[in-house]
Amino acid sequence: MRKDAGALWLDIVEDVRWYPSPHNSQPIKLMPISETEARIYYDLDLGLPAESFGIPFGHVCAGVFLESLSVVASARGYRSMETLDHSDMDFAAPDRLHLIGTVRLEPTVLDEETESTAQRRLAAFQSRQTSRRPYDSRIVDQNVLAEASAIAAAQGFDFRSTSDARLVSTLVQINQKTLFSDLRNDAVYTEIMHWLRFSRKEAVAKSDGLSAETMIMPGPVLRFAMGHRALWSFPVLGDVIRAVYLRTMRGVRQLGWLEGPFAEPAHYLEAGRTFMQVWLFFSERGVYLHPFGTVITNPDSHAAFVREAGIHESDTRMAWMLFRFGFSATPPVAHRRPATATLLSPLPETTSPREPLLE
Numbered sequence: 326m327r328k329d330a331g332a333l334w335l336d337i338v339e340d341v342r343w344y345p346s347p348h349n350s351q352p353i354k355l356m357p358i359s360e361t362e363a364r365i366y367y368d369l370d371l372g373l374p375a376e377s378f379g380i381p382f383g384h385v386c387a388g389v390f391l392e393s394l395s396v397v398a399s400a401r402g403y404r405s406m407e408t409l410d411h412s413d414m415d416f417a418a419p420d421r422l423h424l425i426g427t428v429r430l431e432p433t434v435l436d437e438e439t440e441s442t443a444q445r446r447l448a449a450f451q452s453r454q455t456s457r458r459p460y461d462s463r464i465v466d467q468n469v470l471a472e473a474s475a476i477a478a479a480q481g482f483d484f485r486s487t488s489d490a491r492l493v494s495t496l497v498q499i500n501q502k503t504l505f506s507d508l509r510n511d512a513v514y515t516e517i518m519h520w521l522r523f524s525r526k527e528a529v530a531k532s533d534g535l536s537a538e539t540m541i542m543p544g545p546v547l548r549f550a551m552g553h554r555a556l557w558s559f560p561v562l563g564d565v566i567r568a569v570y571l572r573t574m575r576g577v578r579q580l581g582w583l584e585g586p587f588a589e590p591a592h593y594l595e596a597g598r599t600f601m602q603v604w605l606f607f608s609e610r611g612v613y614l615h616p617f618g619t620v621i622t623n624p625d626s627h628a629a630f631v632r633e634a635g636i637h638e639s640d641t642r643m644a645w646m647l648f649r650f651g652f653s654a655t656p657p658v659a660h661r662r663p664a665t666a667t668l669l670s671p672l673p674e675t676t677s678p679r680e681p682l683l684e
């Protein structure tokens with residue numbers, strides 16, 4: 326039996342709200358316009374404008390969301406048919422909801438095989454998490470890497486990886502230096518501080534952002550270190566903070582990255598969709614990953630990464646995502662806002678579109 330409009334979308338959003346987003350800002354909003362159609366928006370007030378790639382990564386996040394929606398809908402017997410807008414995002418726009426497109430849910434009849442694939446993919450989606458824990462030094466099997474490459478290639482992207490110990494160590498250090506360099510940039514620093522959650526209580530209450538727990542740092546230590554960024558460049562204290570951070574990178578033997586078209590909104594969105602497909606595939610195989618997105622968004626770090634990894638970029642092709650991957654203990658949960666915070670009501674223009682659909 327088909328559920329009524331609000332109930333079906335609420336049911337879908339209950340799952341899909343666990344999609345990953347940079348800084349866990351959860352910027353995507355869904356406005357049902359019928360039982361099976363919804364408009365998808367990016368809430369510009371939840372974007373990350375301080376970073377040089379803030380806009381491309383906004384579209385990447387929308388692609389991550391759309392892939393998540395297709396997985397969640399498919400396990401409920403629907404195919405998600407998208408009509409996408411692909412207009413440029415503008416963080417200064419007066420209308421704070423940027424339209425990504427419209428999604429229509431088309432009922433599908435699943436045979437035994439497609440049903441089991443859909444349920445397997447949903448289980449992978451539900452178990453997917455970012456792991457910033459130390460990894461256990463095991464190498465991910467070559468067959469898994471070959472399959473990840475095939476998934477990316479089917480979308481027009483290249484998945485590449487390295488287990489070269491020297492290159493892995495160099496890129497991990499570039500990632501660590503990115504954190505130090507980002508903190509010297511006032512706008513990026515202010516943005517990070519806005520999304521950091523220093524105590525468990527605050528992380529649960531706000532149900533978004535980057536908690537100290539998920540960053541594998543004691544809250545008071547993170548609060549002190551972030552509150553005194555000038556100390557990071559002091560010889561001894563800077564070394565201690567660096568060592569604490571690099572301890573979380575123990576056991577990292579492999580890094581992966583995605584290369585491909587990355588010059589306009591349609592590219593960014595497909596890039597995000599591809600990243601999520603690879604992430605879900607890893608999750609299905611019990612492999613965790615930790616995106617090093619800031620190595621891409623920080624121009625100096627990006628240049629160093631491309632140089633060290635011997636990557637050739639052009640005006641339209643870029644290495645746009647770097648991540649560590651491997652095996653670890655289950656990471657702490659990054660909280661999500663309730664489903665009602667993602668749903669918007671399709672009310673007349675005189676009413677705020679932010680009013681939740683269901684309380």
Ligand SMILES: Cc1cc2nc3c(=O)[nH]c(=O)nc-3n(C[C@H](O)[C@H](O)[C@H](O)COP(=O)(O)O)c2cc1C
Pocket residue numbers: 343344345346347348349382385386389453454455456457534535615616617618619620658659
């Ligand atoms: C496009 C993208 C870029 C990201 N970049 C980073 C990053 O640079 N550093 C980091 O620690 N986590 C990064 N993340 C991971 C998010 O912070 C994480 O997905 C979010 O906090 C939710 O946690 P979860 O993945 O465990 O559900 C990124 C995620 C996405 C989707």
